[in-house]
Amino acid sequence: MSWTDDRVELLKKMWGEGQSASQIAKELGGVTRNAVIGKVHRLGLSNRNQGTAAKPAAKEKAAPVAKAAPSKPAAAPQPEKKPEPKTEAAVPVSADRPANVTHLRKQIVPAGQPLPPQPSANEISPEALAKVNEIEKSAKKLGLMELTERTCKWPIGDPATPDFWFCGLPSQQGKPYCEAHVGVAFQPMSSRRDRRR
DNA sequence: CCCTGATTCGC
DNA sequence: GCGAATCAGG
Numbered sequence: 001m002s003w004t005d006d007r008v009e010l011l012k013k014m015w016g017e018g019q020s021a022s023q024i025a026k027e028l029g030g031v032t033r034n035a036v037i038g039k040v041h042r043l044g045l046s047n048r049n050q051g052t053a054a055k056p057a058a059k060e061k062a063a064p065v066a067k068a069a070p071s072k073p074a075a076a077p078q079p080e081k082k083p084e085p086k087t088e089a090a091v092p093v094s095a096d097r098p099a100n101v102t103h104l105r106k107q108i109v110p111a112g113q114p115l116p117p118q119p120s121a122n123e124i125s126p127e128a129l130a131k132v133n134e135i136e137k138s139a140k141k142l143g144l145m146e147l148t149e150r151t152c153k154w155p156i157g158d159p160a161t162p163d164f165w166f167c168g169l170p171s172q173q174g175k176p177y178c179e180a181h182v183g184v185a186f187q188p189m190s191s192r193r194d195r196r197r
Numbered sequence: 198c199c200c201t202g203a204t205t206c207g208c
Numbered sequence: 209g210c211g212a213a214t215c216a217g218g
Contacts, residue, residue: 003210020201035211037202042209046203150199173199173218204215 001030003039015040128183135169135180142168152178154185 001007007028014024021040022033040046136156142165147153152167153176169178177185 022200032211033202034213038204038209038211041203170199199218201218202216205213207212208210 001028008039008043011036011039012043012045015045128180131180132184135178136167139165139167139169141165152176152181154178154181 003011010028011024014027015021015036019027020033021036025031025033025036028036139152139156141156142151144166147166147168150171152169152171154167155164156167157164167178167181169180171178172182175182
């Protein structure tokens with residue numbers, strides 16, 4: 001595959017939209033994300049850092065290249081704009097809920113049985129709960145079979161009813177849950193002192 | 198372990 | 209110019 005004009009255009013477009021190199025590569029087809037990144041650099045649209053000629057030459061490890069030493073770092077940090085629409089708009093979370101967080105949790109997980117590492121719902125950030133509510137709306141609702149090594153395995157709904165599924169969103173490294181669920185899953189550990197055994 | 202982009206260098 | 213291999217972070 002070669003970098004035809006339209007392919008380059010798509011590349012520019014997607015890169016401009018903040019798409020990742022791997023996504024772009026997948027979309028284009030026939031190229032790897034490395035190819036995309038390489039092209040991006042060649043096109044000179046890697047970062048919005050343009051103008052500063054001198055490149056700080058980040059690392060010099062196994063490079064037996066004898067090059068003239070750079071005169072000076074000369075890297076004026078320019079305030080850059082980051083078009084990153086945080087999908088964290090206002091969530092209808094009760095701002096005035098001092099201690100009734102437990103009820104909120106109940107809404108999320110109606111079931112009351114063999115729940116995952118459900119914290120004691122004591123000191124969970126209301127934000128985390130709101131987040132969970134949010135993401136559950138966009139959950140992929142995977143069945144038990146669809147779960148893979150890196151899909152969120154957070155159960156949603158009542159296992160005793162057909163309205164039961166798993167979050168299914170991309171889980172974070174290693175963890176069994178996605179970002180949001182990790183937040184409410186294991187985070188507490190505050191007043192859990194001894195276990196009297 | 199999964200991902201991200203950045204850089205190098207043989208082709 | 210191209211991109212795999214590698215590096216460097218998250």
